Amino acid sequence: xxxxxxxxxxxxxxxxxxxxxxxxxxxxxxxxxxxxxxxxxxxxxxxxxxxxxxxxxxxxxxxxxxxxxxxxxxxxxxxxxxxxxxxxxxxxxxxxxxxxxxxxxxxxxxxxxxxxxxxxxxxxxxxxxxxxxxxxxxxxxxxxxxxxxxxxxxxxxxxxxxxxxxxxxxxxxxxxxxxxxxxxxxxxxxxxxxxxxxxxxxxxxxxxxxxxxxxxxxxxxxxxxxxxxxxxxxxxxxxxxxxxxxxxxxxxxxxxxxxxxxxxxxxxxxxxxxxxxxxxxxxxxxxxxxxxxxxxxxxxxxxxxxxxxxxxxxxxxxxxxxxxxxxxxxxxxxxxxxxxxxxxxxxxxxxxxxxxxxxxxxxxxxxxxxxxxxxxxxxxxxxxx
Numbered sequence: 539x540x541x542x543x544x545x546x547x548x549x550x551x552x553x554x555x556x557x558x559x560x561x562x563x564x565x566x567x568x569x570x571x572x573x574x575x576x577x578x579x580x581x582x583x584x585x586x587x588x589x590x591x592x593x594x595x596x597x598x599x600x601x602x603x604x605x606x607x608x609x610x611x612x613x614x615x616x617x618x619x620x621x622x623x624x625x626x627x628x629x630x631x632x633x634x635x636x637x638x639x640x641x642x643x644x645x646x647x648x649x650x651x652x653x654x655x656x657x658x659x660x661x662x663x664x665x666x667x668x669x670x671x672x673x674x675x676x677x678x679x680x681x682x683x684x685x686x687x688x689x690x691x692x693x694x695x696x697x698x699x700x701x702x703x704x705x706x707x708x709x710x711x712x713x714x715x716x717x718x719x720x721x722x723x724x725x726x727x728x729x730x731x732x733x734x735x736x737x738x739x740x741x742x743x744x745x746x747x748x749x750x751x752x753x754x755x756x757x758x759x760x761x762x763x764x765x766x767x768x769x770x771x772x773x774x775x776x777x778x779x780x781x782x783x784x785x786x787x788x789x790x791x792x793x794x795x796x797x798x799x800x801x802x803x804x805x806x807x808x809x810x811x812x813x814x815x816x817x818x819x820x821x822x823x824x825x826x827x828x829x830x831x832x833x834x835x836x837x838x839x840x841x842x843x844x845x846x847x848x849x850x851x852x853x854x855x856x857x858x859x860x861x862x863x864x865x866x867x868x869x870x871x872x873x874x875x876x877x878x879x880x881x882x883x884x885x886x887x888x889x890x891x892x893x894x895x896x897x898x899x900x901x902x903x904x905x906x907x908x909x910x911x912x913x914x915x916x917x918x919x920x921x922x923x
Contacts, residue, residue: 544808550887552583568892613646617654635665680708681718688724695726744845748822752858754784761821762859770876778805787908793883799831806837817842824856
């Protein structure tokens with residue numbers, strides 16, 4: 539089953555088709571999709587815009603969400619009802635974990651029960667796997683002594699609390715005492731140093747794994763990405779593009795009126811959706827704040843991608859991507875003044891998909907286009923295998 543196209547790509551193709559500058563068949567060919575696929579996209583867009591009767595994807599999603607929410611509310615009400623009856627019984631043990639097990643047997647997920655009763659799931663599963671052992675009991679006695687010492691002398695840190703516990707007969711190493719105190723928030727009243735503005739520092743930059751060697755022996759081995767901007771009468775428009783060094787193909791992009799980390803995340807997700815198995819691929823960029831964000835780091839980790847960054851204020855460390863933006867600048871951005879962001883957006887994606895990918899031959903690729911080069915090289919690899 540073919541991989542689905544990114545939503546941003548579908549919206550852009552529909553916008554080009556609605557302009558009517560070319561027949562549907564020609565537009566589908568230019569963008570590398572089937573004519574029937576493009577007609578389906580147009581029909582879905584007409585339904586979504588209210589030009590044709592039917593159920594839009596958002597309405598279907600909303601109905602599914604309402605059904606899911608209704609089922610969840612019923613489960614939460616059942617948990618509260620059973621919990622009230624459970625707590626009213628006098629002979630029950632102190633732990634409420636047996637109720638979680640009973641509700642799970644009746645089909646109510648443990649996640650729902652723990653959220654409603656404000657319980658942590660990991661301790662419940664540990665309790666379910668094995669009863670409390672001697673180690674947990676000893677740690678509970680130690681925690682009780684530490685709490686008493688902390689209450690008597692709130693200015694003591696964990697080392698002094700460990701000394702007090704030792705005098706009370708509960709000997710433990712400093713690391714164990716720190717773990718118990720940290721988990722319960724038993725800090726010295728002198729407090730801990732805070733970072734500036736109470737914010738955590740951002741993640742460190744990645745090492746430069748490319749070192750200006752812009753070559754790859756197969757697809758999805760090395761990607762380059764960067765962000766460019768251009769002015770319109772409505773304001774600036776930002777493009778984040780990702781290029782596969784193997785074939786120079788733009789494998790993912792995102793266009794927005796704001797240059798935030800989300801534009802980088804959208805471009806990376808778009809590239810992953812198009813390319814499929816990308817584990818181990820090196821993704822190289824400059825040291826812009828968008829590429830250093832935690833959102834981008836999470837996407838990289840989720841798909842086993844390897845981050846790489848050039849040096850500060852060194853455009854040559856990402857020269858291969860800068861050359862693509864230079865072509866875009868000459869062929870599209872600087873050709874005329876752009877009245878609206880939508881006009882510039884359609885011009886950009888049309889040039890990328892129609893001209894750059896399928897008509898512009900490159901000397902480095904043996905006078906082939908990126909699409910032709912990938913097709914030929916993929917076929918050769920398949921035959922060799």
